[in-house]
Amino acid sequence: EAAVTQSPRNKVAVTGGKVTLSCNxxxxxxxxxxxxxxxxxxxxxxxxSYGAGSTEKGDIPDxxxxxxxxxxxxxxxxxxxTPSQTSVYFCASGGGTTxxxxxxxxxxxxxxx
Amino acid sequence: GDKVxxxxxxxxxxxxxxxxxxxxxxxxxxxxxxxxxxxxxxLINLFYLVPGTKENGRLKSAxxxxxxxxxxxxxxxxxxxxxxxxxxxxxxxxxxxxFGLGTTxxxxx
Numbered sequence: 001e002a003a004v005t006q007s008p009r010n011k012v013a014v015t016g017g018k019v020t021l022s023c024n025x026x027x028x029x030x031x032x033x034x035x036x037x038x039x040x041x042x043x044x045x046x047x048x049s050y051g052a053g054s055t056e057k058g059d060i061p062d063x064x065x066x067x068x069x070x071x072x073x074x075x076x077x078x079x080x081x082t083p084s085q086t087s088v089y090f091c092a093s094g095g096g097t098t099x100x101x102x103x104x105x106x107x108x109x110x111x112x113x
Numbered sequence: 114g115d116k117v118x119x120x121x122x123x124x125x126x127x128x129x130x131x132x133x134x135x136x137x138x139x140x141x142x143x144x145x146x147x148x149x150x151x152x153x154x155x156l157i158n159l160f161y162l163v164p165g166t167k168e169n170g171r172l173k174s175a176x177x178x179x180x181x182x183x184x185x186x187x188x189x190x191x192x193x194x195x196x197x198x199x200x201x202x203x204x205x206x207x208x209x210x211x212f213g214l215g216t217t218x219x220x221x222x
Contacts, residue, residue: 015128031208043199044214050208054164059207082177090156104156 005025006091006105013112018076021108023091031095032074033102034058034066036087043090049074050095092098116140119213126190126220134198134216138181142202145149145176145183149195161196182215190220197206 003026013019025032030051035043045058047066055066063085065077078085088109094102118137128131136145147159160167162176171191174177176183183200197217201210 024169025179033210035212042212042214043201045209045211049210059211088154095208099161100144101158101161101205102148102210103158107154107156 004091004093004103004105006089006108008108009106010109011111012075013078013081013110015082017081017112019075019085019112021078021089021091021110021111023074023076023105024072025074025091025093025103027070027093028071029093029095029103030071031093031100032068032096033092034062034064035090036078036090037090037105037107038087046076046089048104066097083112086110086112115192115212116204117200119198119200119215119216122214123217126187126218126222128192128222130190132187132190132218134151134185134187134200134218135204136183136200136213138183138202138204139160140202140204140211142176142178142181142183142204144203145174146201146203147174147183147185148199148201149194150199150215152196157198157202190218192220192222194218195220 033048049068091105094100164178166175171188173186197215204211
């Protein structure tokens with residue numbers, strides 16, 4: 001079974017502070033994704049990556065940066081956190097040998113005060 | 114939610130009954146995935162579909178790319194089927210999934 005691990009699971013940050021959310025996958029998948037989930041909006045794509053060293057903008061990238069230093073790790077960075085970034089963040093990996101089935105991590109609940 | 118529309122938004126079923134969930138796409142979807150978000154918040158992949166049908170136990174899903182829709186049928190609903198079902202479409206094999214807003218299902222004893 002595919003394994004995607006997110007850390008931290010919960011985070012409280014202050015407005016203007018820097019937040020880094022981490023994601024690690026042991027599936028050797030090429031693709032990795034960061035989504036946020038908010039009531040009324042479903043899951044929205046922030047950034048994604050096709051492999052180590054690559055990052056692509058998703059549908060709502062403003063206020064976020066991403067980093068893919070290796071096949072296994074994909075980070076989401078909030079340089080100057082704002083209360084509007086309070087949300088649940090999900091990381092996913094995909095792009096196995098035959099199809100791009102997505103496997104999600106357990107999520108990170110972020111509150112920006 | 115505009116490019117992938119799910120219906121109904123919420124549904125309540127008695128245990129043992131059947132139901133169908135639907136997704137309509139306003140993009141040229143090439144593949145579709147269905148997920149269940151359980152009450153603890155975990156997102157579980159149910160199906161990955163190219164045009165056609167797949168079945169797994171009490172679940173069956175179909176994807177018609179020409180008519181731009183997908184369905185998920187639940188047979189003999191059980192309490193553990195409760196949660197929110199999401200469909201997601203990839204418009205062009207980009208690996209970039211667009212999600213619908215979900216159907217929240219509650220199965221009653």
